[in-house]
């Protein structure tokens with residue numbers, strides 16, 4: 001039996017303290033981000049054992065538990081593997097600004113890589129206009145706007 | 161079923177205030193690669209369980225282990241995370257092997273304190289409605305504990321400072337420590353005050369680093385090394401969360417944890433039966449309190465024990481020959497580092513800080529404000 005009275009007060013205490021972070025990218029992601037920022041190039045890392053090309057670059061292949069050190073330059077073009085059209089605003093943690101809905105997220109597997117990159121799609125957010133299997137190309141931000149993070153990729157443009 | 165559990169390898173990264181050259185995975189792999197190479201074991205064929213020790217808010221990642229399962233060998237396998245002190249990873253790893261379910265367990269503890277703000281992270285450990293809004297953190301709470309402890313037992317200011325003199329001196333013989341030096345009591349007391357009575361030299365400094373270790377069943381251990389170190393006793397205990405519910409002048413949880421670990425290991429008199437201690441003193445005064453909780457002296461006599469010189473590196477009850485946490489060991493990693501140090505001592509591999517003929521070691525780790533939780537591990541050459 002639940003007893004609820006309309007005049008019963010319950011207090012809620014807001015705590016608005018933010019925990020600030022400054023994450024170290026480390027050796028592998030630093031090289032990836034420098035190539036992205038300075039040279040408009042996207043690099044994956046190849047496992048010496050199973051030969052899969054991974055993105056983001058990392059120290060160990062989880063499947064083989066061996067150290068990875070072969071860098072592979074990836075194409076700027078790839079194939080859409082999955083997507084969604086978002087109807088609620090998501091805050092971009094690198095800018096603190098929300099993306100206005102509706103907009104599309106897509107997983108694009110760049111040619112030469114075994115895993116996709118998830119990013120924004122520069123396409124009309126319409127289910128009839130986006131299809132798995134479509135081809136997309138990376139759109140880099142202008143050099144003066146690139147800061148060495150994933151936002152240096154502005155979005156994927158559909159290839160007509 | 162296996163009867164006993166041994167440590168067969170341990171490795172630590174260099175510790176420093178900021179390891180900005182490495183992310184979590186790279187830091188972790190540094191030590192995981194070392195213990196695997198040293199033992200010749202592989203993740204695929206040998207290691208059948210992994211336990212990592214880290215902390216979501218320190219790491220800035222919900223479920224902080226999910227980003228390092230690749231380096232620790234958790235991919236499509238079992239991996240467990242615990243968020244308390246690293247000594248507790250040894251506790252759980254030992255129990256898992258004793259259950260008969262696992263044979264070889266990889267332990268990892270990692271923290272990068274440089275990436276965020278210690279006071280905010282530790283403030284989040286407090287109950288949100290009643291205590292957190294005051295801004296209490298481990299340092300301010302530790303200062304309340306120090307004042308109460310000193311008042312109740314008449315502990316003198318210089319007796320607390322002597323812990324820092326001893327540990328910062330000991331840390332100069334520990335190649336992974338970054339906070340060390342030969343100081344006088346006056347140097348310690350006159351260093352900048354953080355929260356009376358605690359000064360900067362009496363607090364464990366912000367540190368980045370990782371420690372890895374391999375635990376083995378008795379059968380496996382004997383095949384891997386001629387020099388295993390046995391986990392002969394473990395004990396764990398929690399005190400109340402709210403400081404007002406505790407007696408801040410003593411540590412009942414440590415007494416409980418030590419009592420259980422000693423009983424399991426057959427330790428009757430820790431002063432006589434144990435050769436070396438490594439304890440988790442986030443603040444200098446806590447080492448005196450842990451002496452009492454570990455039964456090295458009577459309640460309230462921690463000050464007299466440090467005065468006696470018996471806990472010095474050269475004394476007959478050496479405590480923290482590594483320099484302890486004051487020497488610079490990351491939060492969470494702390495207790496696993498202490499176990500690694502005890503492992504080196506019992507193998508005779510502790511270099512310039514080697515305690516002569518060390519056969520039995522006791523490690524104490526703690527987590528939460530003012531040592532809410534304690535874990536005690538008894539290790540032996542036999």
Ligand SMILES: [Zn+2]
Nearest residue numbers: 047050061064
């Ligand atoms: Zn592989």
